[in-house]
Amino acid sequence: MEQLTPRETVRELDRYIVGQNQAKRAVAIALRNRYRRSLLPEGMQEEVLPKNILMIGPTGVGKTEIARRLAKLVRAPFLKVEATKFTEVGYVGRDVESIVRDLVEISLRMVKAEKMEEVEIQAAQAAEKRLEALLVPGKRQENNSSNPFQFLFNQGQEKEETVTPEIERDRTFIRERLHRGELDEQVIEVEVEDNQPLLPDFLGTGMEINTNLQDMMAGMLPKKRHKRKVTVREARRILTTEEAQKLIDHDEAVQEAIRRVEQEGMVFLDEIDKIAGRDGASGPDVSRGGVQRDILPIVEGSTINTKYGPVKTDHILFIAAGAFHVAKPSDLIPELQGRFPIRVELESLSIEDFQRILTEPQSSLIKQYSALLETEGIKVEFTENAIDELAKVAYEVNSNTENIGARRLHTIVERVLEELSFEASELPEDYTVTINREYIQHRLGNIVRNQDLSRYIL
Numbered sequence: 001m002e003q004l005t006p007r008e009t010v011r012e013l014d015r016y017i018v019g020q021n022q023a024k025r026a027v028a029i030a031l032r033n034r035y036r037r038s039l040l041p042e043g044m045q046e047e048v049l050p051k052n053i054l055m056i057g058p059t060g061v062g063k064t065e066i067a068r069r070l071a072k073l074v075r076a077p078f079l080k081v082e083a084t085k086f087t088e089v090g091y092v093g094r095d096v097e098s099i100v101r102d103l104v105e106i107s108l109r110m111v112k113a114e115k116m117e118e119v120e121i122q123a124a125q126a127a128e129k130r131l132e133a134l135l136v137p138g139k140r141q142e143n144n145s146s147n148p149f150q151f152l153f154n155q156g157q158e159k160e161e162t163v164t165p166e167i168e169r170d171r172t173f174i175r176e177r178l179h180r181g182e183l184d185e186q187v188i189e190v191e192v193e194d195n196q197p198l199l200p201d202f203l204g205t206g207m208e209i210n211t212n213l214q215d216m217m218a219g220m221l222p223k224k225r226h227k228r229k230v231t232v233r234e235a236r237r238i239l240t241t242e243e244a245q246k247l248i249d250h251d252e253a254v255q256e257a258i259r260r261v262e263q264e265g266m267v268f269l270d271e272i273d274k275i276a277g278r279d280g281a282s283g284p285d286v287s288r289g290g291v292q293r294d295i296l297p298i299v300e301g302s303t304i305n306t307k308y309g310p311v312k313t314d315h316i317l318f319i320a321a322g323a324f325h326v327a328k329p330s331d332l333i334p335e336l337q338g339r340f341p342i343r344v345e346l347e348s349l350s351i352e353d354f355q356r357i358l359t360e361p362q363s364s365l366i367k368q369y370s371a372l373l374e375t376e377g378i379k380v381e382f383t384e385n386a387i388d389e390l391a392k393v394a395y396e397v398n399s400n401t402e403n404i405g406a407r408r409l410h411t412i413v414e415r416v417l418e419e420l421s422f423e424a425s426e427l428p429e430d431y432t433v434t435i436n437r438e439y440i441q442h443r444l445g446n447i448v449r450n451q452d453l454s455r456y457i458l
């Protein structure tokens with residue numbers, strides 16, 4: 001997937017995000033440059049660092065969405081963090097490294113999910129065998145060993161089971177019923193592994209310094225198992241996951257996860273403008289400069305220790321974003337400015353953009369709500385003038401109260417459809433509702449014109 005040309009990437013992004021062409025082009029080029037870099041001779045590869053991007057634009061105009069979609073498109077590990085988070089007292093310096101640790105966790109989860117998908121069929125078969133054995137247990141052998149120490153060795157272990165031909169026959173019969181889904185709702189008892197192993201709580205909680213230690217110990221201590229009563233359907237899911245986990249090579253997954261972070265990782269640093277400002281000024285500005293300096297090594301490229309091993313950040317792509325209403329990019333410390341050479345501005349959204357955002361993207365708001373209501377057998381049709389009206393109202397409320405960009409559409413559509421959503425479950429099947437301008441005006445009443453009401457409701 002990473003071989004997409006910039007034009008192809010932009011076209012893909014166009015399916016989800018309206019307008020903002022400049023930003024789409026910038027991220028598309030950054031992506032392609034990674035591919036170009038991978039084709040260079042090794043010595044040169046290390047020299048070519050990613051050109052990080054600074055997105056400048058008001059809230060809710062698609063900055064995060066572009067970055068997130070890009071990452072999804074190429075299945076790159078992606079993390080969004082607020083730069084302001086690192087000003088929290090007591091966390092400065094230390095917590096910045098958590099960006100990399102979190103990214104590794106995300107990457108590992110991705111890799112494992114992919115690997116589990118690969119072994120899905122095998123895991124499902126193994127799970128089914130276990131289900132059969134649960135439903136038709138084998139004969140337990142009497143433990144009449146004369147060795148007085150036997151109990152020591154057998155402790156905690158399952159007793160041997162023998163499967164007689166009759167049991168085998170019953171299992172075959174059960175297998176067929178399982179396949180037909182006849183037993184899905186039947187309740188059985190399964191033994192499941194606790195996520196949290198038996199861990200003495202002497203390490204205290206909440207302190208990051210201990211998490212590595214805790215994780216390390218967790219790996220060494222036995223996991224607690226307990227019995228749970230669940231439906232066959234749920235048991236199948238639990239057992240399949242367990243079996244899939246057994247089939248995956250954990251170390252291999254870790255290596256792949258780290259490789260992806262180092263080569264393909266993307267970090268979205270939101271609200272970077274809020275930490276702009278330099279030392280020397282009074283008050284909180286002092287710590288702002290400090291946070292920027294904490295972030296710098298990670299952006300410049302350094303090696304961070306994680307519980308899975310060291311991770312190099314040199315080639316992680318950083319996309320910083322901010323409104324920059326008050327501070328300007330030039331208020332960032334020079335080293336950081338230099339690390340974000342690509343600047344793109346995102347435009348405020350117009351009424352026309354809102355109309356398109358409502359209807360065009362792959363899973364636009366209108367499509368989402370229509371699909372949700374369709375599950376109740378209700379067909380919702382929005383007329384063209386309804387879309388116009390929604391866009392117009394969103395634009396007005398943004399201008400009169402606070403401009404929160406496309407997020408305004410969410411609150412407005414929710415409000416407009418509130419009554420329908422409530423009653424949908426009780427309406428007759430195949431019911432069709434047409435939403436037109438009058439419907440919207442009726443539902444929103446005078447909320448739009450009343451600024452105080454708008455502030456609370458829309």
Ligand SMILES: Nc1ncnc2c1ncn2[C@@H]1O[C@H](COP(=O)(O)OP(=O)(O)OP(=O)(O)O)[C@@H](O)[C@H]1O
Pocket residue numbers: 016017018019020058059060061062063064065066270271321357361405406407
């Ligand atoms: N141009 C756009 N096209 C389609 N959807 C959009 C667009 N702009 C915003 N949205 C939608 O609005 C919501 C908020 O957008 P997004 O998270 O990208 O905001 P943002 O610009 O990153 O702002 P912030 O910095 O405050 O997070 C998302 O649900 C997104 O899908």
